[in-house]
Amino acid sequence: MSSGASSTGVRGYQQDLAYIHDAGFSDYALDAAPGLLKILKQYGITRGPIIDLGCGTGRWARELNRFGYEVYGVDQSPAMIRLARRTAPDSRFKTGSLWTCNLPPCNAITSIGECLNYCFDCDADKHAILSLFKRLHRALRPGGVFICDFAGPGRRPARGSRQHNSSGRDWAVTATSTVRGTNGMRRRIVAFRRIGKKQRRSEEVHDLRLYRANDICAILRRCGFRARILKAYGKFPLPRGIHGVVATKTKTN
DSSP states (O other): OOOOOOTTSOOSOOHHHHHHHHHHSTHHHHHHHHHHHHHHHHTTOOSOOEEEETOTTSHHHHHHHHTTOOEEEEESOHHHHHHHHHHOTTSEEEESOTTTSOOOOEEEEEEOSSGGGBOSSSOOOHHHHHHHHHHHHHHEEEEEEEEEEEEOGGGSOTTSEEEEEEEOSSEEEEEEEEEETTTEEEEEEEEEEEETTEEEEEEEEEEEEOOOHHHHHHHHHHTTEEEEEESEETTEEOOTTEEEEEEEEOSOO
16 A cells, blocks of 8 residues: 655655645644634543644644643654644654554543544554544543544545645645545645745655544444534534544443
8 A cells, every 4th residue: 555655764744745734734723723622621621631643733732732731742744743843842742653652641632634544554444443442542531532533435536536736835735636445535745845946846645544424433432432423613614524523431441
């Protein structure tokens, strides 16, 4: 399976794409933050520690810090982690896989922005999801909350392929999404970044496994969670094909 691995061993969001993600696509985390904070408070989570799986460049972690939460963020991209440490210096970050990283005891766990779909270092199949959710359940304190979102079948391009172009002051990116098998999608991302008078081109391939919301909720319940589907984080509606879930720990597993 191709996962966009480079000679450095980084499988996704290498230096240029990490920069572009932060410069041009941070709105998702920032727009979702008020609704996410409201959900945490609704479930009585008014202080940390909180684990953020797939923390990216730390935009969500910084919002949590602003409201007094302690954050431990994990991401498989060293470039993302370097940016996160500058963005949210009051948080702790570690480069690692969300599928295998150590999960210390915590009050809440979040995974925002399709992180559970990526097949960078794992097939991200239902067996992997089950194993992860069991680990999350053990890490959460009684009454703890898990909030995540993920891409479902509705995220697949209707005509088999879809292209999206975006650009900013010193960058441009073209992402081509194609159907892959019966429950997958592939994104081929070509990025251009201007550094001084020079322009650099990079390319990554991201494979994603897609899930139905009811299937994710069923796995969560099997692991001892009470789960419900979200269509929005507060006033922020989730994009087409993206599903949210909030789950609470109900028993010892």
